[in-house]
Amino acid sequence: MAERHTHSRRCRNDEWKGRNMNEDSEYVRSFIPLVHFLGAALGSNTEVVLHDVTNPESSVIAIANGHVSGRSVGSPATDLMLKVLNDGMAQHKDYIAGYPGHVSHSEHSLVSSTYFIRRNDRIVGTICVNTDQTAFLTLKRSIEQIEHAYLPTPNVEETSETYEENLAVSVEDMAMQVFNAMSAENGIPVTKFSVDDRLKAMRTLNSRGYFQFKGAVSNVANLMGVSESTAYRYLRMAQAE
Structure with a gap:
């Protein structure tokens, strides 16, 4: 009798977890139109990605300008997202912005930012924005060459918290x-x-x-x-x- 009750409770718990995960996923999917809007508004050099954390192996459920990283719907979670979920790094943050992103098949440098989608105080998804800054860096190097030739270089200490993310197909x-x-x-x-x-x-x-x-x-x-x-x-x- 006790085993039957234990099995019944386990089944109810599994059913509740499954229903809760489905509700989380549906909530995250409601952000899909925002992904395509941001992709159009920010331009073709900025990738916008929507992740559903319930399925890390294929967490990308919507993407705009995916040519920036080569990813598509069904690509996996990034190492930063896994670390956030595992270590709780973003527990008191709504977003993190301005950290470097790297693409395995490209030497292009990205500037990345992540917004955490929460439901019932749990991170259920993320919106990631990755901008290919190659053109800006080329211009910056040219300006720096002129600056170093005519102006002294200031010594600036790095004081802000840093993040890094590696994007995989x-x-x-x-x-x-x-x-x-x-x-x-x-x-x-x-x-x-x-x-x-x-x-x-x-x-x-x-x-x-x-x-x-x-x-x-x-x-x-x-x-x-x-x-x-x-x-x-x-x-x-x-x-x-």
Whole structure:
């Protein structure tokens, strides 16, 4: 009898959670028209993305000017969004603005901002704005060349809190960003990484919340050319440090 009651309560809880997630998703979807409006108003060099946090593997449910990052509807959550959800970094913030964004397949520099969509005091979605500032940076470098030639350079201290975000087209792409950066830095292919290199990569991915994705360990194992059990062992070692 007790087991039957426990099972009944569990079923009711699962049903409530499922209904609540569906309501969250419907609420987030109500922001889709705003995404397309902002995309048109801000211009083709600014990407506007709507994320539904209930499904990190394919969190993008609407996007305007997706050519900026190469993403589309169904692309995964970013490492910053995962970190926010995991660490509660945005607990007392409505938004964060003006941090650098990076695209795996492009050297273009982005300026990114994120607005947190809340329902019942929970973050249920985000609106992200990513502006390709390549043209501005080219102009800025030209101005700086003139400035350095004729004016002294002021010494300005960085005092504001900083954020960084890496935009990926797929879950696999997010891990590839980390390994490609380390491979370029070390001058060796990923499959030749030492144990220390592999642990460093696992620490980086873990800090970015990558292992919240389904199949993340399997993806990393394939990239490193090791078995899934070995990748799990590296992850446990990285998390224990």
